[in-house]
Amino acid sequence: MTDSWTPTACILCECNCGLDVELGGPDARHLVRLRGDKRHPGSRGYACEKAHRLDHYQHGKDRLTSPLRRRPDGTFEAIDWDTAIAEVAARLTAVRDTHGGDTIFYYGGGGQGNHLPGAYATATRKVLGSRYRSSALAQEKTGEFWVSDRVMGTATRADFEHCDVALFLGKNPWHSHSIPRARVTLKAIAADPARTLIVVDPRKTETAELADIHLAVRPGTDLFLMAALLGLLVAPANSARLDHAFLDAHADPGELALALDLLAEIDIDACIARTGLDPALVHRTADVLANAKALASFEDLGVQMNRDSTLVSYLHRLLVCLTGSFGKPGTHFAATTLVDLGNGASSRLSPVAQARIVGGLVPCNVIADEILNDHPARYRAMIVEAANPAHSLADSKRTRLALAALDTLVVIDTAMSETAKLAHYVLPASSQFEKAEATFFNFDFPENVFHLRRRLLDPLPGTLPEAEIHARLCEAMGAITEADYAPLRAAASQSRAAYLGALMSRVMPNPRLAGLAPVLLYRTLPLPDDRKEGAVVLGLVLKAALEHGPSLRRAGHAPDARSPLDLASALFDTILDSPSGTVFAVDTWDEVRRRIKTPDKRLHLYLPDLADALRLALATPEAHDADFPFVLSAGERRSFTANTIIRDPEWRKKDPAGALRIHPDDAAPLGLTSGDRVRLTTRRDSVVVPVEVSDAMQRGHLSLPNGLGLGYDDAVTGIAPNELTDTADRDPFVGTPWHKRVPARLTAVA
Ligand code: SF4
Structure with a gap:
């Protein structure tokens, strides 16, 4: 390795593999060579073909280099940053003061590798009183989150590295990844005669080509396959293979009985007929699942963006629980994370369409309905950040109409996206390589990894990192003044301990300041320039130290630290000093079993609303x-x-x-x-x-x-x-x- 290689990460999928980059070309700003970074503790040198041409992202011709304001004729004019911040702040506060902060909707907050903007945006939203938001997660994962939360009280991921049976539902990890070092892991499972790779997918994908069992269901019949498999699993011939010890220890017994009755009702032959599969292949699959010592499974967009998606998620959860595929090597786990992304709790509805909000996210398919009406609570303004809803939401024509109907649309992005073209103001963000960045999609186990990538390049002139944009917006709205910064700056000049003490004593107990913590941290925490935007991570690390102290200590971060503050400080320093990322938490399987977080700590296997919907769906003709x-x-x-x-x-x-x-x-x-x-x-x-x-x-x-x-x-x-x-x-x-x-x-x- 020569000094010409600098560590960073790929930004093209949730794995965010560590990369080494060689800079070159004009002004040494081009990413001329890229390769997997062997020092990254998660990806360990792995990278797929997508990573090697990231310079097309960094040097896109449509990079924005000046704030833009829409003219009455629909064209844009460049304006300076002071004008842009002042006018955006004024327009958004006018919407808040006239119609209420609830009418200001926030969409996005990060792509596959840049989640810090969303963290800083919480401060802007706090000032505006904006309570409704959404993101791409609500296009995919909210059904799984909702079901998992109700059944287990937690979302899970699976340990494919050590399973003997791997099941992928509507997923082609060869291209969509989502598991560490996906292709290496898939090949290892496929090459081992003692392990079985099962793929459920209508297409003969690259992963299906490797599979021992490819269940090429007719499109949209995944529910019938899952029903047939579960019906076979609870049939008398197999029921002894359910993990009764696990179920006795963790499941609500009354609900377990109801769930087993529900599955016993299933007309297995009729379900298999709907899938178009060879019955013998389905029976063989059920045998493999029933005999699995360690089942790892993953449902993804092939089923989650398909008919009956939430019912499939329910049956998938039942499969995991009935086979005891949780809390032992090669099965499912609940990881220690810095940000809880999998919270599926749902007690709110969207204001107009009255759609269920899961994990804090308004369903993407109702966003246009929330805008295109005369309801007094309709969304009047929108901040879109690092996202492109005009392209990614269903029915682009209607989405464009909705976005055009807003009083104010502010887009924060690196490039002139389809959504930016509709905006009243476009604020140009620095690229992911022009600021410190990170992802919160960290789900490794037992060693979980966090990578604060350092700024690789100076920001393109005219652009600002989102942290700076949100700090300026909060200041322009009069929400933060020097008087708020001064005590933290004074504490920072003494020591990290004094700074954390000031954070805990002055900021966190004060509801106004607590909501502004990301910006307070960004403005007052002394950090090297190439890690400046990482300031908000200190707050996340502090929260993790308070909630997951043993897991952080096991990773070797100040094992002798007497207080969570000392632990947080030590871990934050390690993160700052680890350009290729670091292991921040180490978990044990015993601990995983204690992470069933329903209110009574039991598994709730019978969900009456979903059980009724399942009966109806299975009885409805094609x-x-x-x-x-x-x-x-x-x-x-x-x-x-x-x-x-x-x-x-x-x-x-x-x-x-x-x-x-x-x-x-x-x-x-x-x-x-x-x-x-x-x-x-x-x-x-x-x-x-x-x-x-x-x-x-x-x-x-x-x-x-x-x-x-x-x-x-x-x-x-x-x-x-x-x-x-x-x-x-x-x-x-x-x-x-x-x-x-x-x-x-x-x-x-x-
Ligand atoms: S697996 Fe994902 S993060 Fe890793 S190199 Fe490929 S696209 Fe990038």
């Missing part, structure tokens, strides 16, 4: 729509897709236009071969798209990649999937969109 005979999966992860993080189409080495994948038997009647174009029509739009004929697809199933259809350099490449989707197609419980089940038809074009 509906066929002759107008739309195909099922379109709108947004498939492929080799070179990464949401909308990289806008430059040159980044993609493969499939630059984002072809529609189609089975050969569906292509033939239309006379299609790969590269031909076809008209694709849904209830919301009709587009012409190139096709790729692929036997990875099933008959009747189509797929388009995610992240295409972005405007770049005066051209749009590919189809934006949400031009084709409909907000009405959503889960009835938590509102997650059915992007993977869009009714569609094809017609030939000349």
